Amino acid sequence: GEDVEQSLFLSVREGDSSVINCTYTDSSSTYLYWYKQEPGAGLQLLTYIFSNMDMKQDQRLTVLLNKKDKHLSLRIADTQTGDSAIYFCAESILGGGSYIPTFGRGTSLIVHP
Amino acid sequence: EPEVTQTPSHQVTQMGQEVILRCVPISNHLYFYWYRQILGQKVEFLVSFYNNEISEKSEIFDDQFSVERPDGSNFTLKIRSTKLEDSAMYFCASTMSGTRNTGELFFGEGSRLTVL
Numbered sequence: 246g247e248d249v250e251q252s253l254f255l256s257v258r259e260g261d262s263s264v265i266n267c268t269y270t271d272s273s274s275t276y277l278y279w280y281k282q283e284p285g286a287g288l289q290l291l292t293y294i295f296s297n298m299d300m301k302q303d304q305r306l307t308v309l310l311n312k313k314d315k316h317l318s319l320r321i322a323d324t325q326t327g328d329s330a331i332y333f334c335a336e337s338i339l340g341g342g343s344y345i346p347t348f349g350r351g352t353s354l355i356v357h358p
Numbered sequence: 359e360p361e362v363t364q365t366p367s368h369q370v371t372q373m374g375q376e377v378i379l380r381c382v383p384i385s386n387h388l389y390f391y392w393y394r395q396i397l398g399q400k401v402e403f404l405v406s407f408y409n410n411e412i413s414e415k416s417e418i419f420d421d422q423f424s425v426e427r428p429d430g431s432n433f434t435l436k437i438r439s440t441k442l443e444d445s446a447m448y449f450c451a452s453t454m455s456g457t458r459n460t461g462e463l464f465f466g467e468g469s470r471l472t473v474l
Contacts, residue, residue: 249400275461276460276461278461278462280465285467286467287362287449287451287465287466287467287468288401288449288451288463288465289465290462290463293460293461293462295460333401337461340406340413340414342408342413343389343406343408343413343414343453343455343461344460344461345391345403345406345414346403346461346463347403348393348400348401348402348403349400349401350398350399350400350401351401
């Protein structure tokens with residue numbers, strides 16, 4: 246079945262770039278996602294990439310997808326203290342007529358001054 | 359901005375008791391989901407629901423669990439006889455369409471269930 250693995254913690258200095266990595270198992274994944282969870286809030290979609298793409302850039306965010314290695318990464322440029330949150334990697338397959346994301350454990354990003 | 363709301367935010371219950379977790383999905387959404395996250399573990403899919411019936415469920419979603427959309431707005435998860443291992447954060451989510459979009463789910467803030 247599907248499985249998503251990511252490291253639990255990442256600590257960076259404000260202004261540096263953050264790179265959060267993720268591996269997944271299902272080669273038939275259609276979409277891959279990064280969700281963000283701030284304290285006391287639910288998961289919120291940050292960005293996504295379609296499986297036939299290698300890279301997607303959205304302002305400070307860059308998503309890289311290596312389908313051969315089943316590796317997904319999220320790079321946050323010029324990381325700010327407001328970026329401190331838990332970041333969840335997810336892959337989705339089609340099930341029951343809708344996409345059902347499979348999530349990892351989440352990476353806690355800690356940004357310090 | 360429309361959002362998914364969940365109640366209660368935290369519930370403490372005794373082992374063996376029934377628990378109902380409530381969710382109000384975004385009003386024009388058609389697909390509804392429950393996920394859970396045991397502390398320190400992955401966010402796990404439990405069940406998806408469409409057109410008043412379960413469309414997909416995981417191995418976790420056994421006979422102890424049930425879902426219902428009792429009216430036009432609420433979506434509930436019932437755990438019939440809670441076990442210690444049911445202690446987790448339960449997330450409700452919804453989305454407008456099945457496959458015509460990117461599969462983005464809109465999540466509530468979660469209901470923390472503690473079973474003693």
